[in-house]
Amino acid sequence: MAARAAIAVLGAFAAANTIAAPVASAAPKCSDIEVAFARGTDEPAGIGVVGQAFVDTLRPMVKGSTVSTYAVKYPATWHFWKAAAGATDLSKRIQATAARCPDTKIVMGGYSQGAAVVDVVATSPIAGLGYTAPLPAAVVPHIAAVVVFGNPSARIGQPLTRMSPVFGSRTADLCAPNDPVCSLGRDFHSHVRYPESGLVKLAAQWVTRHAQAPAASPTVRR
Known part of the structure; x- marks a missing residue:
């Protein structure tokens, strides 16, 4: 499967993910929007620098909604096959949130290896290769949008917008110019500059449209 094969692509670019990350804030019992975000390789526990920049940009755009x-x-870590554990955790969280807070609009997000985690959840309807908690069909409508940054699947020609018939139209799969993790570019610095690239803002605008309006939006490809 392309989503799982793409995890191996990260091995060639391990040195690119060296940025530090703040810890995610504690989630209230039920919010209007929940962002479940998977950090990049070697970042400390939390949602990571890119995830935090995305959430900080999103909050003022969804005025009146709790996030x-x-x-x-x-x-x-550098053991990329363990991304399956992240996919299992992400799927279980989404299922739990949908059951506990059915009115909460869920946003799946990830950066770099975290994007590969999201790929597995979004494209794997059955368990396998360490992924043990596929999303039930009944949970899918609770996911309002998907945002991934520096997705290694895009480097092998399989962005999430193309891989997932279920989530493709809800997905912003964003790749910075010349980012070697998600394209054939060679600018390693671009991989750690998503907060400054303008793509975080684009992702927040994408999620705002999906979280505040039920109508489908055009697929975003970068």
């Missing part, structure tokens, strides 16, 4: 965060629990 909580959930940091996906997984090693985020």
